[in-house]
Amino acid sequence: MSKASRIFVTGAAGMIGSSVAAALLADGHMVVGIDNLWRGTSRNLDALKANPNFEYRHADIAADRNWSFDVGADDTIVHTADIVAGIGFVFANEWTIFQKNLLINTEIARIVHFQQPRQLIYLGTACSYPQGLQRSTEGSVLSEEVKFPADPESGYGWSKLMGDIEFRLAVKGKRTRLTVLDLHNVYGWPCVYRDNTAQVIPALIMKAITSQDRSLSVWGDGKQGRAFLHVNDVVAAVRAALGYAGAHDNFMIGPDRCTTIAEVADLIRQHPRIGIDRVVFDPTKPTGDIGRYADASRAKAELGWEPRVEFRQGLHELIDHVIDDWQANR
């Protein structure tokens, strides 16, 4: 694509959005970042703002249309803004999350329908896939074909699926190409690790750092698992999807292995800067879907994408980031 055209990255202050925006700037693109700092941070924007090819528009996508009037036919939208959080927050706020994500996504659909940018890349989620197919850590492989008939477990999963469906309708008969990347559980830096929206890995790291009795408490029996995907691998998937003009509009993005939460906790325990000697399980707390992992063969064949970051290494690097940040800012 032409470097003179712009890429609008919604959620540019978030974990994935800021990483994607940085990579696109490094590739020489002009990037417009949109965020309302609901969960993303101005700190994540600082490095982006230092680049003259970056422009920041502070806006609540669901309520403020001003930024969107500039989206033109040569532009691309990489849509990462949605309400995302760990499982405790998700199940305590299902309707709010559902409603907010519907409002955000319907606004993006309106922009796409009427202004017809070149491409919309939407970050979907494995949480939108049927819960009945996520009942074990060994057999629950998800591919694009099993998304329907739909039965996501949470309001979050449903809201993300509604976005997916509405985007399909919005681009029907239009020139805009839709590319949906259904991501498994993403981890990496910069992430939220110290508030109630933290996701499982940063939340566990934080518990380990602040433990008073050298124990690490894990929700559930630890046998539940996820296919953990490093944020750098998400960036690679977005780069690969940019300008994609092939036959498919939906890609499953994740590793082909499910790592249990007990395994994650043990890997955290093994980090040299973590002072934990036992992991304890709390079966009274929610675990969500039991397990899932990805069949990413379509992404490999069509986009040349496959995950590259080895989990233990990515996790240990994240632990270093969190400890450094915690020590510098507590």
Ligand SMILES: NC(=O)c1ccc[n+]([C@@H]2O[C@H](COP(=O)([O-])OP(=O)(O)OC[C@H]3O[C@@H](n4cnc5c(N)ncnc54)[C@H](O)[C@@H]3O)[C@@H](O)[C@H]2O)c1
């Ligand atoms: N993190 C994961 O494990 C994961 C897994 C699958 C899919 N995804 C998807 O990837 C995308 C990015 O996730 P993330 O982990 O970077 O989350 P994040 O919370 O770090 O980033 C989302 C960003 O969107 C912003 N935002 C929220 N509401 C907004 C609004 N109304 N207007 C403008 N900005 C708003 C937030 O402030 C935040 O900066 C989301 O769409 C999410 O559903 C994430």
